[in-house]
Amino acid sequence: MSKLVEIWTDGACSGNPGPGGWGALLKSGGHEKELMGGEYETTNNRMELMAAIEGLNALKRPSKVRLHTDSTYVKDGLTKWIHGWKRNGWKTASKKPVKNKDLWQALETACKPHDIEWIWVKGHAGDEGNERADELARLAARQKKDASAL
Secondary structure (H helix, E strand, C coil): CEEEEEEEEEEEECCCCEEEEEEEEEEECCEEEEEEEEEEEECHHHHHHHHHHHHHHCCCCCEEEEEEECCHHHHHHHHHHHHHHHHCCCECCCCCECCCHHHHHHHHHHHCCCEEEEEECCCCCCCHHHHHHHHHHHHHHHHHHHHHCC
């Protein structure tokens, strides 16, 4: 494993569903990288998942990662619920299909090469990395919303 990489992720949506964006801030050894993207019709949860997927996919080699998210949906989904979903054929405990299965599978794949510590942070509470990821996500969502109005 290479040196520690810190990743902060966030998602944003204007309407739910509606135009949405995701943002990720990566820091390692004095280097910093910002990523963002969005979709015209999406949900906040999908954007939260995309932020984590894209942040991890940006890593060029297996790494020790501290992934900071304000989404308990993402953190708990990957650290607690996914094992049961897979065992149940991608069904929830109430036998309903798991929402966003495509992104959960992509996130699981993105996690495989890395040693990840998942850290929940309270959103909008002054965590600098989370605040920046939120700004990137909101900017990407606004760009999609503005483009869809044309």
